[in-house]
Amino acid sequence: MSQHLIFLPILIPMLAGVMLLMSPFGKTKMNRRITSLSLGALTLLVSIILLLTVNGNGTQVYAIGDWSAPFGIVLVADPLSTILVCLTTLLGFVCTLYASSGDDDKGNFFHPLLHFLVLGVNGAFLTGDAFNLFVFFEVLLIASYSLLMHGGQKRSTRAALHYVILNLVGSAVFLIALGILYGVLGTLNMADMAQKVSLLQGDDVYLAKIGGLLLLVVFALKGALLPLHLWLPNTYASAMPVVAALFAIMTKVGIYSMMRFYTLIFGEHAGELSHVAQNWLWWLALITIMMGSIGVLASKSLSKLTANLVIVSVGTLVVLISVQTVGSSAAAIYYLVHSTLVTAALFLIADIIGRQRGHVFDRIEAGPPMLQPKLLGVCFLIAGISVIGMPPLSGFIAKVWLLKETVNINNSEIFWTIYLLASLAVLVAVTKAGSTVFWNHSNTQKDIKAESVRPRIVNSMQLVAIIILISSAPLMTLFAGSLSEYSQSAATQLHDFNNNVNVILSGGK
């Protein structure tokens, strides 16, 4: 049984998605919610068990159909992918909880789609095969297309159209890149690719370089790296907030793939092709941080603000990936977990704030006062402090850590300047947004009229979901020691080329 454990975080969401489409489980609203929540909790439980197993026994490798690598497809659960699987299932569970208070009513298929999305993301994190990565990308993308349209507002159709067309082009480019790499290397198993890439000679080197850089285009599109980030703010702001919170993990799939490809395959051991994308990543990421912080300052609503915060976090993560030291990867892993949870929390809080402010929604302007300003204010304060990176919450630790890891690199002063200025911009924008939304009330005729249709107070399920997400900030501070140790060991394994290749190709023995 324990050998099949790796497969369960993929299998359970798939079964959950299928079950929720069938009669007894998907028949009524209540049945759907109970099934979805219990299966979500089961997935979470399984991924936590997987995390403990990997932490205790080291990397687990699972050959699907018992076809050994490099001929068959393998799933690899190393510390990095396992913690991301845990993060995904936690986020999926929290979003199910939040949506169960009423958002899932707007269409019949919210719960199955959510589970299919979790299936795709988990698969992308766990797979050790480049083509299989493509397949899981498509699974998560088609679920995300439908989730984006969920709720069926007209304004979301346009954003969905752009998002779908962009991603279809991205998938085509992904296939071209994989075709080139397969043609040159003759394998699609990531560990095997890493081994063969250093043996290339002559023209094949250039072909492999083209393949590697085309992959960069694809991952930059998924991860919203400049100049391919323009789809993100509109898409996230037009999706239902709970869907946007769930999408907080989707850019991380792109980031994770960059980590894998540019540290394992095109990393130090790739001979002529080592660090093929490093310069691109470094400069693009710096400009991404800049553009993201300008976007943060210019945002007119809380959801747009959060979407732009996602872009800043993507830029920061990619800078850390381009540095390619064990320390920077460890900081990146900690920062990744922190930023995913806190941006998801901000999307949900913005939703509640929007519901309680009547006709101004979550726009950053004077409006009618909220029903529960204290409760929401505290939530926003915690999430805000964490996302800005002020002490004492997790954002601060992440910030100090990543600054520490970038002291000794070339051009570190450029990164420090840009990053600290961006932090300042985030500080100004979040403070301004908070003070306007919470303290600046207007009492125009329209507001008084809106008073009568004031929506209800925050639902307990929504509150629990938000509390789970924001409690991650103090918890990640309290357990910073063990978490940083874990990310350190995950980063060490990520960079340990020989061990990686040997473990995966020998089937985990």
Next chain:
Amino acid sequence: MELLYASCIGVLVSCGVFLILRARTFPVVLGLTMFSYAVNLFLFSAGRLSLNKAAVLGYSSEYADPLPQALVLTAIVIGFAMTAFVVILAIRGRADLGTDHVDGYEVEVPVKKIIKKRKVKP
């Protein structure tokens, strides 16, 4: 054969890119379809082009690489599903936005408004 094959892919890609850059959903969908055809052909060629070689071991002295064929099959299936989705989405967009422009509004909107105003006045 290589020249024919390569130029076939090239023509398909250029037509596809040209059509994707149009601002209407229908040409964009057609362009995406052409682009994915080109990609499928390209993937197929990743196993090298060859004649009279079986993709099964032991039936001929030399054999073709079976993996690209499997990859192409997967890519075709996925591409088919995605095309179906984008067609439905384009129809929905036409219904929701009232136009088949990808941005949801026409560049000629001001002119139309003027015409509408004129019609209303008398």
